[in-house]
Amino acid sequence: MLQPLLNPPLVLVLIIILPASPFGARMNAGVLRRHLDNDKSWACILSAGCTVKFSASTPALPTTSFLFECGDAIVFDASPSAEVFHAVEGVERGTCPHVLSPLLETRRIGVVVRGRVEQ
8 A cells, every 4th residue: 555755744735926816805916815724734835936025923923024035935833723814915026036037027926835733
């Protein structure tokens, strides 16, 4: 019987944020509204393309906003009990590294890797 390479298995999600296109109820014009993930996992977000203004908060920590640039990564507990609220407040146009233009000239790609937390 084949065994998975990783236990627990990883989930990979690709998010493309366009500065002028709607992506569902939570995303519009490069903005991903403040939300709380409802997943018993950890999350690692890798950023490529344009810089975005990202914000995060917990009940114990006030909202902090910062620039999330191409090549940056964020790792956090995405379980509901951790209450990590986060959002993308907007895409900073003209910040894409030259090597990725014109493909990502006005875009940001977020690669989300999730690892399940077994209890």
